[in-house]
Amino acid sequence: MNSKPYSPPTFFACLFFSVIYSKVLIAETFFEVKQTLQEQVVVLDATIEAIDKATLSAQTSGxxxxxxxxxxxxxxxxxxxLEITNREQGAQLAAAEAGVLRAEAAYNEAKLTYDRYKKLFPKGAISxxxxxQAKAAAETSKQLINAAQASLTQAKESLDxxxxRAPYSGVVTERHVEIGETVNPGEPLFSGMSLxxxxxxxxxxxRHLQALRDNPAFIITLSDGSKLYSDKITLFNYADAQSHAFKVRIDLPVTDKLLLPGMWVKAEFVRGKSSTIRxxxxxxxxxxxxxxxYRNVEGKAVLTQVRVGTKLDDEVEILAGLEDGDKISIDAYQKLKQLEAN
Known part of the structure; x- marks a missing residue:
């Protein structure tokens, strides 16, 4: 913060600021400049994107x-x-169902044989x-049922x-196929995202990395001026090789405001406090x-150049040109009209 206001000569050469002094200050409202300890806010441009987005691919042929x-x-x-032809998958399902029935029948027969042998063995009728051998055949048949049921599950999945089907509600962003095309597993079908x-x-x-780690919270300002608060952020642990900047993902709360992927918003966070003039x-x-x-200097309006910083709501940060105790016209354009009229 400079201790004295500065006014480069080139600034007063502008016709827009041709009036420098007035003879007498007209009764008006002044603002007294004071340094205050305020939060320093970093404002960044951010892009809205969908968390849930995917490309659906074929898992069967048809x-x-x-x-x-x-x-x-x-x-x-x-x-x-979309739907794919299912004759081949339907035939595989029918075959798998038949395989389960065949395995169950073989197991029942083997189990009955084993049960009979257990009764005959004490009498010496069998060795x-x-x-x-009958016990092993029964156990093998039981395992064959499990294998047949696994094949049936696979056939049902293939038919499905x-x-x-859509994995979640959302918007289709791209359709990759047309009716009549033959697809194989792995080929993309639809791309979409959730809103x-x-x-x-x-x-x-x-330079702001440590400040964000200390206070991981953002205020998101939408295009209509409304604000959203979020402390659910993901800060990447590595920087971009060219810009040396760190990517940040900020999860947003559900809102009824118009918010769509691809929109630009303002993201701001507090990087600490410092003495400043607003x-x-x-x-x-x-x-x-x-x-x-316009500064009030001994009853005269003196046009003084200032260097401005960030703007927050209806206030402007002054980096140079003013100091504590200065009094300025609160409506500069109205003051300019008054001076031109005089």
């Missing part, structure tokens, strides 16, 4: 026979996106070897793969990148 949605359509969870769970993504300079934004005259205020 020809596409029906497509129910297209790009930009909104779909509910479990809605059928120990025959009894052991012919109907593609419910969203996050803001930004990057912070290296004045009303109405007290500042602006011409391109030049800024000035």
């Amino acid at each position: 020809r596409i026979i029906k497509i129910n949605f297209d790009t930009n359509d909104y779909v509910e969870k479990d809605s059928v996106l 120990q070897g025959q009894l052991d 793969y012919t109907i593609i 419910t769970n969203l996050r803001a993504v930004t990057e912070i300079p290296q 004045i009303p934004g109405s007290a500042v005259l602006t011409n391109n990148e030049l800024n000035a205020v």
Whole structure:
């Protein structure tokens, strides 16, 4: 903070600020400049993106026979996106069901034989070897049932793969196939994203890394001026090789405000406190990148150039040009009109 206001000669050459002094200050409202201890806020640009986004791929082979949605359509969870021919999968399911029945029948027969041998063995009608053989056959048949049931489960899954459903409610961002195409496992079918769970993504300079670690919370300002608060952040532990900035993901709370992936928002966090000067934004005259205020100096309005910092709500931070005790016109443009009229 400079101790004395400064006014470069080139600034007063601007026609916009041609009036420097007035003869007598007209009765008006003044603002007394004071240094205060205030939070220092870092404001960053952030992009909204969906947390839940995915590309659905084929898990079985077949020809596409029906497509129910297209790009930009909104779909509910479990809605059928498309259908694939299922004759081959249906035949595999029928064969697997028959295999289970065959294995169960073989097991029942083996178990009955083993039960009979257990009754005959004490009477000496069969040998120990025959009894052991019947027991092994029964146990093997039981395991064959498990194998047949596993094949049945696989066949059912394969049949289910012919109907593609939405994993969550959201918007289709891309359709990769057309009706009549033959697809194989791994080929992309649909891409989409959820509009419910969203996050803001930004990057912070290296110099602010420790401050964010100490106070991991953000205020997100939307385009309509409304604000969202979130302390659920993910700070990457490595920096971008070119920018040396660290990526931050900020999970956003559910809101009824218009918030869609791809939107720009402002993300701000507190990096500490320091002594600073803030004045009303109405007290500042602006011409391109030049800024000035009207100071009350011994009853005269003196146009004084200032260097401004961040703007927060209706206040402007002053980095140089003013000091404690200065009195300035609270409405600089109104003051300019009064001086021009005189």
